Structures are given as structure tokens and as C-alpha cells.
Amino acid sequence: MSSPFASSALFKPIRVGNQQLDHRIVLCPLNRRRCDNEYAPTDSMIEYYRQRATPNALVIMEATMISADAGAYPHAPGIYSTHQIQQWRKVTDAVHEKPGATAFLQIRHAGRASTTQFLPGAHPRLVSASAVPVPGKNELGNDYEIPQELTVDEINKIVNDFSRAARNAVEEAGFDGVEIHGANGYLIDQFINTSCNKRADAYGGSIEHRSRFCLQVVDAVVAAIGVEKTAIRFSPWSEFLGMEDATPYETWSYLVSQLEQQHPNMAYIHFIEPRDDFSRKTKNDTQNSLDPFRKLWSGPFISAGGYTTKPELAAQVADSTNNLIAFGRSFIANPDLVERLKHNWPLNKYNRETFYKGGDTGYIDYPFYESTTARGSQKLE
Numbered sequence: 001m002s003s004p005f006a007s008s009a010l011f012k013p014i015r016v017g018n019q020q021l022d023h024r025i026v027l028c029p030l031n032r033r034r035c036d037n038e039y040a041p042t043d044s045m046i047e048y049y050r051q052r053a054t055p056n057a058l059v060i061m062e063a064t065m066i067s068a069d070a071g072a073y074p075h076a077p078g079i080y081s082t083h084q085i086q087q088w089r090k091v092t093d094a095v096h097e098k099p100g101a102t103a104f105l106q107i108r109h110a111g112r113a114s115t116t117q118f119l120p121g122a123h124p125r126l127v128s129a130s131a132v133p134v135p136g137k138n139e140l141g142n143d144y145e146i147p148q149e150l151t152v153d154e155i156n157k158i159v160n161d162f163s164r165a166a167r168n169a170v171e172e173a174g175f176d177g178v179e180i181h182g183a184n185g186y187l188i189d190q191f192i193n194t195s196c197n198k199r200a201d202a203y204g205g206s207i208e209h210r211s212r213f214c215l216q217v218v219d220a221v222v223a224a225i226g227v228e229k230t231a232i233r234f235s236p237w238s239e240f241l242g243m244e245d246a247t248p249y250e251t252w253s254y255l256v257s258q259l260e261q262q263h264p265n266m267a268y269i270h271f272i273e274p275r276d277d278f279s280r281k282t283k284n285d286t287q288n289s290l291d292p293f294r295k296l297w298s299g300p301f302i303s304a305g306g307y308t309t310k311p312e313l314a315a316q317v318a319d320s321t322n323n324l325i326a327f328g329r330s331f332i333a334n335p336d337l338v339e340r341l342k343h344n345w346p347l348n349k350y351n352r353e354t355f356y357k358g359g360d361t362g363y364i365d366y367p368f369y370e371s372t373t374a375r376g377s378q379k380l381e
């Protein structure tokens, strides 16, 4: 059986930043909570990323805290201590065993999504754009705390923390670049969205003002590590963590236009599709589209979300838009996803019970296709 994926644009080369890629299948940033107690990668994480790297392909590694003040989740990574950086170095070395494999790290400040229980110091400050809590309960089963509105001095310090984290990632830990986490309800998104940003100063109100913090972070990271090593992720329709914006097309069009004007040589822009069923309660949104943003950006554009449930869309979207396509849950369950798509082999099912559970089960034990067949004799091709 021939593969509709192999003949599609998914397997056409593309340049991303300084790297020439052989195909356009990308590993989504996926936090799996497998770090040690100091928020540093473990041996299992080295193996997990080694399994999913392929030659001349892009691997985006999970949301990683830029500082101890950026919020923490148990066993989720940071990139601010020497130990964390040393452990990340082992991960990037393992990925780079595949020639041309390209390792980006997603860097994050959690803002109001965290809790003071996980912040350092005697009087930890949970912060956000405004003193507006996330609706509902946090993962400890408590109401989300009311954050404190960041001062302009604090905003500038966080911008510096982003650029230091980017330098740690690229200069010390061996990453080929960083993806700034501007999506899914974390601090940058908290400034962008009208549901959360109620500020009356230069960081709130108009689209230009709500975009200011995001664009300042991009400027600082570009200055720290270079434009070809800088990327960003956005999710205009994510409902995670109480996100909602009154005018998504206008807001993210402004952001993309600014990036196109100021930093057209960024490695890529990464958008989550409106149809994504992971970050949206309103599933299967086929009315909204990323097309207006695609038109505004001349560089590499990654589309994510929904390709796990409908892999056939990956080939269609790659063909019609020239985009790279990022896979989340199907890459969790299929370490050899690239080969499986190339040959149209069946996919393993993911087990959501083990997404964040810790341990190696459901992490590094998903089978490769070759190992499930007798010397490959049952290949569909």
C-alpha cells in the first residue's frame, strides 16, 4: 500500500533557521513530568527524546521554566540551574546523534497558572498581567490564587530572565534554538488575552499594548541568541487556563505583522489550530482558520493540533499551505512516527493515564513498528 504521506509535502525538505530539514514532521512541545526533584531532565528523558529524533528534523522540547520564580510544577523542567543545564546537555547530545537533528527548547513563565506553594522564598509572589485568577480549581484541587499585577520593573526583569534562559539553552545546553511559549494561557498569553489583561498602563488595553510584553520578550531573545535561533508558539483559540480574546484575528494578526516587520528571519512561528481538541472545550471548530496568519508570515510556519485525531489532514495541510506539521499525542505513542507515516504503517494508541504520571511506563516503552512485526514482514507497504 503506497503512503499518502510519503508523496505529500510532509516529506519535502525545508529550511528552518540555520538548519536544512529533510521532512516537515515536528515533535510538539509535550510536558511529561519526568524530571528529578530539582526540575532537571533524567536518563529516561534522554532516552525519550533520543527515540523521537530523526536526521535533519525538528524536535521541540517541553515547556521549561526560565527561572525559579517563573512557577513550577512537580517534575517539570527548568533551565536556570547548573544541574538542569548539564542534564539538558545530555538530552541535546542524544538528539544530535542523529545527523542534522534540530533541538529547540520551549521556554516558559507560568504566571498565574502556578501556585505559591511551588514558588521559592518566604513570601512568594504569584504574578500575572492583572489581579485576575484562573477560573476553577488548580491541580491540587484548590481555587486558583489571585495573582498580583506585575510592576513595570518586574516585567523588565522577566524579559531578562527569558533572554538568560535562551542563552543557557543555546550557549550551555546545546540547543539549536528556543521556542518562546506564547500559547496555552501562560504568562505571555495572559498579557495578550482580553479575558485576563485588565491593565490600564502601556501593557494593557489596546492590542498594541497587550502585545508589548510578548514583543519585548522576542526582541530580548533575538538579541541574546540570534534571530535564526528564535521561534514562538501562539494559540489564539485555546481555552486552557481561562484564555479568551475578544478579537483573535485582529490580535494575532497584529502580533504576526510586527514579527514579520521586525524579525522576518525568525526560525519559525508555531500556531495551534482552532480545531485542536486538546486545548478547546468547543471541539471540532472548523469555522475559524489560521489562514489569515499564514498570509502575514513569510518564513516557516508550523501548524499543530488535531493531526493526532486526523492524521490524513497533515498531508492535506502540508500540501495546501507549505507548513510544517507538529504532532503531539501521536508522537507520544509512536516514537517512530516519522517512519510510520512514511510507510503508512498503523499507529499505536496513546494512553492518557500515563501522560503526566512519572516512570517509564507510557513514556519510553511504546513499541517501534519494526519490533512489533516479524522482521518487518507485516509491513503494509
Ligand SMILES: Cc1cc2nc3c(=O)[nH]c(=O)nc-3n(C[C@H](O)[C@H](O)[C@H](O)COP(=O)(O)O)c2cc1C
Binding pocket: 028, 029, 030, 031, 032, 062, 063, 106, 181, 183, 184, 233, 272, 276, 277, 278, 304, 305, 306, 307, 308, 309, 326, 327, 328, 329, 330, 355, 356
Ligand atoms: C501530555 C501533554 C503535554 C503537553 N505539554 C505542552 C507543553 O509543554 N507546551 C505546549 O505548548 N503544549 C503542550 N501540549 C499541547 C501539545 O503541544 C499539542 O498542541 C496538543 O497535544 C495538540 O496536538 P495533538 O492533537 O497532535 O495531540 C501538551 C499536550 C499533551 C497531551
